[in-house]
Amino acid sequence: xxxxxxxxxxSVLFGRRIVDIKFIFDQILASNNKNHIKGFDCSFINSELxxxxxxxxxxxxxxxxxxxxxxxxxxxxxxxxxxxPINKAVANASIAVGIGYSQVNEFxxxxxxxxxxx
Ligand SMILES: [Zn+2]
Numbered sequence: 075x076x077x078x079x080x081x082x083x084x085s086v087l088f089g090r091r092i093v094d095i096k097f098i099f100d101q102i103l104a105s106n107n108k109n110h111i112k113g114f115d116c117s118f119i120n121s122e123l124x125x126x127x128x129x130x131x132x133x134x135x136x137x138x139x140x141x142x143x144x145x146x147x148x149x150x151x152x153x154x155x156x157x158x159p160i161n162k163a164v165a166n167a168s169i170a171v172g173i174g175y176s177q178v179n180e181f182x183x184x185x186x187x188x189x190x191x192x
Contacts, residue, residue: 084126090187092131092160093150105146116141130161131187 105118114120121137124145128134133150151160158166168178 082128084128085124087123087126090185091133091150092187093133094152097152098148098150101146101148105148108144108146110139110144111142114139114141118146121146131164132160 102118105121108118110116110120116139118137118139120141121139121144124136124138126133126135131150135148135150137146137148138144139146153159164178168174173181
């Protein structure tokens with residue numbers, strides 16, 4: 075099976091996402107232990123979103139600390155060979171329920187998520 079996935083980069087957030095929420099929280103907590111410069115007494119909470127990259131349903135958010143400029147990337151889904159990546163999971167699910175890319179895109183639009191293939 076060949077999956078064509080679009081890549082989009084945004085500086086403003088809109089719409090909804092499918093995320094592994096525990097993985098996101100774990101990344102945020104881990105980023106607080108990162109090497110923010112001690113003298114600024116800053117953490118992830120001082121970071122601002124620079125851009126979002128979307129590949130199908132997978133998202134990456136790039137943050138930069140406003141105090142010490144350290145950059146943090148938060149991923150929407152874990153990259154683990156023991157788990158099916160979100161885009162393959164969506165493709166597999168669409169096959170399982172007998173729908174194609176048009177229906178996946180319509181479904182995504184209906185839940186105010188972004189398009190999978192467009
Ligand atoms: Zn910082």
